[in-house]
Amino acid sequence: MSLLPDRVAATARATVAPVARRLHALGVTANAVTVVGFLVTVAGATLLASGQPGLAFVLLAIGTLGDTIDGQLARAAGGGTRFGAFLDSTLDRLSDAALAIAAVHLGATAPHVVLYWSGLLLLVASFLVSYIRAKAESLNAGASMGLAPRESRIVLYLGGVGVWALSGIFDVFVATVVVLGLLATVTVAQRIAYLAINLSAKKG
């Protein structure tokens, strides 16, 4: 079960497909889009941390689109490299960290204790969600399920920033980060419980 219907993700991919084909024709590589998309996301997170949700929303939305395009570009180029897959995953972790740190920093400077601790919880839990999957795969098991995978978390985060920007109500963003921190924590618990059952055999 996932919060975000598969159809939403499929529609997003279909929308950016023509963009990916055009970029490929222009000679743009998947790794270049990965790096530029990451830098745009960090710029958006920096604007958010300084209390500018409107501009931040625009940059974060562009950065997220870049994240959908790079995989399609890799496929258009006849399949990505293992380093491309590694670079994409590593910069995804840094993007997640930038979004969570923007929340932590807003919480530390407002000051807003709930936002501060929820941001730290989100930072640690979203890292663990990804670490657990990579670690499980290195032990020849999988752990890709969970209530709040990365796509759902980013859509929710963007929604919270967008509503804050339009309404001017900061507490909408605070509530979003609280929910995201809890969802990521539940996802961590789900994956650990799954692996407790599926990794109980002796080491090979």
Place this chain on the structure above:
Amino acid sequence: MSLLPDRVAATARATVAPVARRLHALGVTANAVTVVGFLVTVAGATLLASGQPGLAFVLLAIGTLGDTIDGQLARAAGGGTRFGAFLDSTLDRLSDAALAIAAVHLGATAPHVVLYWSGLLLLVASFLVSYIRAKAESLNAGASMGLAPRESRIVLYLGGVGVWALSGIFDVFVATVVVLGLLATVTVAQRIAYLAINLSAKKG
């Protein structure tokens, strides 16, 4: 090249070997020691975050010993399970996070801008050091090298807390966290550079 000589780690392991054998004879499992050691470390980090470096040092040292003992207990029990290896790695990440968050929180409440940002850098970079290794292993490559692996980082951190406790000079701890954040960042860069060379083949 590593900051901590292999001899130091080997000596630590030899010192706790009799303890591990006695615990095994008493029926204590490796996973139990892993979980208890983790909880002691979190208690130490909480004391540190509230500005009590002396008590924190004692608990953090005990938690770190637990981390050395669990592997030996698993071997004494005839080899650990894959879930034991997974649980140990995941709680190591949470211990690392607790130590870094103690620094972030001291920086946010002091307030001390350098400590705050260095703590956040340490939090993200030490997570990435471990994530990159797990991700590389899931892609059938290795990336265990680097200037500052986990054992070295914990010994340095403990040293900083200990000197702060004995001297009362907070800046010793600040300097330690700054150095650790930079060392972990260099380790991340080393591993990415290594994998850029060793993961350039097409996906299998």
